[in-house]
Amino acid sequence: xxxxxxxxxxxxxxxxxxxxxxxxxxxxxxxxxxxxxxxxxxxxxxxxxxxxxxxxxxxxxxxxxxxxxxxxxxxxxxxxxxxxxxxxxxxxxxxxxxxxxxxxxxxxxxxxxxxxxxxxxxxxxxxxxxxxxxxxxxxxxxxxxxxxxxxxxxxxxxxxxxxxxxxxxxxxxxxxxxxxxxxxxxxxxxxxxxxxxxxxxxxxxxxxxxxxxxxxxxxxxxxxxxxxxxxxxxxxxxxxxxxxxxxxxxxxxxxxxxxxxxxxxxxxxxxxxxxxxxxxxxx
Numbered sequence: 001x002x003x004x005x006x007x008x009x010x011x012x013x014x015x016x017x018x019x020x021x022x023x024x025x026x027x028x029x030x031x032x033x034x035x036x037x038x039x040x041x042x043x044x045x046x047x048x049x050x051x052x053x054x055x056x057x058x059x060x061x062x063x064x065x066x067x068x069x070x071x072x073x074x075x076x077x078x079x080x081x082x083x084x085x086x087x088x089x090x091x092x093x094x095x096x097x098x099x100x101x102x103x104x105x106x107x108x109x110x111x112x113x114x115x116x117x118x119x120x121x122x123x124x125x126x127x128x129x130x131x132x133x134x135x136x137x138x139x140x141x142x143x144x145x146x147x148x149x150x151x152x153x154x155x156x157x158x159x160x161x162x163x164x165x166x167x168x169x170x171x172x173x174x175x176x177x178x179x180x181x182x183x184x185x186x187x188x189x190x191x192x193x194x195x196x197x198x199x200x201x202x203x204x205x206x207x208x209x210x211x212x213x214x215x216x217x218x219x220x221x222x223x224x225x226x227x228x229x230x231x232x233x234x235x236x237x238x239x240x241x242x243x244x245x246x247x248x249x250x251x252x253x254x255x256x257x258x259x260x261x262x263x264x265x266x267x268x269x270x271x272x273x274x275x276x277x278x279x280x281x282x283x
Contacts, residue, residue: 002173003039004272005279008107012165013039014192016177017093017112018120018150018185019132023070024061026080027087031182032097032112033079040104047215050075070137094159111165113186116156120185123147125224132181141217145224148180153188158195166195171282174204176263178218179237180225187241196241201282203244206231209264210248231258246278 003011016031030048037043042051053073062068072080079100086096092115101110122135124143135143166172177183187193196202207218208231219229227233232252235245242256251258259281265271 005275011108027084114156121149150188172202176205176207
């Protein structure tokens, strides 16, 4: 949304890597790729993968008896092959991400939260501890989440440019993502949390619209972790980091400034409208 209203050189996007995983022997970074595909205008209609992609490789693997529950289209597969090769050659993830962004002619700066591995481990009532993709894709995000562990986060270093981007930002914006699954993994890296805590203006956009998440298990995950699945629960989940919260309606009685505006952004037109409003608000 913001990319439509802010000059590319003024927008830096720090992206979760907690769900990065080895799939079919390839280094897959789902959140990084989704952000870049979206900014490049080539995201698939399902909200993941590439637009108009084919799945010939998946059909071949399935024919060989491989479980292809985690779907990678052929174009997506090619990108992940390249990433895997360059990582194996010793190139950091941030450098590879910059190369991909440039190839898609994305003018904004796209940064993984860290060049280190910081995998999210999901503790569940039914199946014990799972990798993120075991929980989210293989089990359809259905197990009850009882805890989260961000492996190696305490020792991870922010990728080059991450802290600088936060420090120079006029406004730090937390997207309307699932707080525990998509934002907490980045906040678990101590220098990132410290930099956001030091920022003057930190605005979160609530992922709840009409009292429910637009998609995904945000409400169930927050509830099972002891947070009210609501705007107020979002504030509690960010534990003192926010100065502002944007909500669609019914602003909660919380210790941050709440701003009411339509936050539905499930079409390019709605996203652009929100971005224009948000950009005007902070300029």
